[in-house]
Amino acid sequence: MNLTHIEHIGIAVRNLEESIAYYENILGLKCYAIEEVADQQVKTAFFRIGDCKLELLVATSDTSPIAKFIEKKGEGIHHLAFATQNLVESLAETSQKGIQLIDQKPRAGAEGLQIAFLHPKSTFGVLTELCQKP
Amino acid sequence: MNLTHIEHIGIAVRNLEESIAYYENILGLKCYAIEEVADQQVKTAFFRIGDCKLELLVATSDTSPIAKFIEKKGEGIHHLAFATQNLVESLAETSQKGIQLIDQKPRAGAEGLQIAFLHPKSTFGVLTELCQKP
Numbered sequence: 561m562n563l564t565h566i567e568h569i570g571i572a573v574r575n576l577e578e579s580i581a582y583y584e585n586i587l588g589l590k591c592y593a594i595e596e597v598a599d600q601q602v603k604t605a606f607f608r609i610g611d612c613k614l615e616l617l618v619a620t621s622d623t624s625p626i627a628k629f630i631e632k633k634g635e636g637i638h639h640l641a642f643a644t645q646n647l648v649e650s651l652a653e654t655s656q657k658g659i660q661l662i663d664q665k666p667r668a669g670a671e672g673l674q675i676a677f678l679h680p681k682s683t684f685g686v687l688t689e690l691c692q693k694p
Numbered sequence: 695m696n697l698t699h700i701e702h703i704g705i706a707v708r709n710l711e712e713s714i715a716y717y718e719n720i721l722g723l724k725c726y727a728i729e730e731v732a733d734q735q736v737k738t739a740f741f742r743i744g745d746c747k748l749e750l751l752v753a754t755s756d757t758s759p760i761a762k763f764i765e766k767k768g769e770g771i772h773h774l775a776f777a778t779q780n781l782v783e784s785l786a787e788t789s790q791k792g793i794q795l796i797d798q799k800p801r802a803g804a805e806g807l808q809i810a811f812l813h814p815k816s817t818f819g820v821l822t823e824l825c826q827k828p
Contacts, residue, residue: 561722565744569703569774571820579818586791587776588695610699611744635819637771640703642721657720684713685769686705
């Protein structure tokens with residue numbers, strides 16, 4: 561697999577506005593985009609830092625995966641997303657090597673990316689996303 | 695605050711060898727260093743990706759912060775470390791703005807870095823490390 565960089569780090573928050581204010585006013589980062597991803601029932605806020613991004617995620621419904629995560633573990637880092645140059649090949653290779661996939665094929669994520677998740681049971685507890693620019 | 699990039703992402707694991715094998719054989723990254731940090735009761739393994747690193751952390755005793763984290767939350771992403779150009783100034787600024795510090799002043803971390811942690815109660819659940827090259 562040819563992973564080029566960490567595309568983003570997903571962070572589950574209860575309140576998007578308060579969390580954005582923390583990252584802007586305390587850490588000095590700048591929120592450059594807010595986007596709703598309807599099929600994941602989340603609203604996201606993005607910050608660039610180095611060659612990576614932070615993605616804050618707030619649930620837009622009680623049945624959102626983010627709502628369930630916060631209920632179980634509290635606010636905090638939710639997932640780690642790696643950039644790959646060929647998502648279909650990466651998924652095939654990962655699956656062949658015995659890793660459990662959450663998404664069998666790429667689907668649309670925030671920022672126009674094609675994305676797929678690996679199951680944390682196969683990845684030593686880290687909810688892992690692979691993503692590719694369109 | 696002038697954060698330049700994400701220095702590393704800390705990941706708590708139960709078994710360092712098995713976890714290294716996953717990151718090498720499945721994700722194709724290369725472990726370039728293993729280091730014990732005695733005062734934190736951890737052994738660490740490092741991987742470079744883009745301008746960032748992954749730091750796997752395994753407890754070397756039952757009283758290690760990593761052992762406690764895994765007992766409470768399971769294996770997974772433990773902390774997020776930002777690179778700052780002036781750690782003392784960054785800590786002073788952060789504290790002045792009302793953020794609770796775990797480390798009031800810099801201390802020695804892995805890889806010769808000067809490091810300090812912010813308390814996750816002040817940072818929306820993300821255990822946050824600031825670090826500076828010596």
